Amino acid sequence: MSQDVPTKDVLRSRPSITIHLFVSADIGDGRDQLEEVMSDTYDHALGINTVGDYQVALDTRYTVNSVTLEQEDNLRLLHGTLDLTYRVN
Secondary structure, eight states, rough: OOOOOOOEEEEEEEOOEEEEEETTTTTTTTHHHHHHHHHHHHHHHHHHHHTTTTTEEEEEGGGGGEEEEEETTTEEEEEEEEEEEEEEE
């Protein structure tokens, strides 16, 4: 989470969450499965509108979505990353 700056009981920050998802690259439809889970996760993140006493909204200008292939020895993984940033209303 980014640093919070309280000002007269008002939270001014851009809280962010980074979600890492992995699937074996050796599975035939692994990329499709990963994209589906990432899409479901993003849809869920869009639905979050309150956290405690604060109203929040997903700030799509600062959202990053990427899929990369990672390989080490005989392990091959597709690595999906969702970097979500919220704005406090």
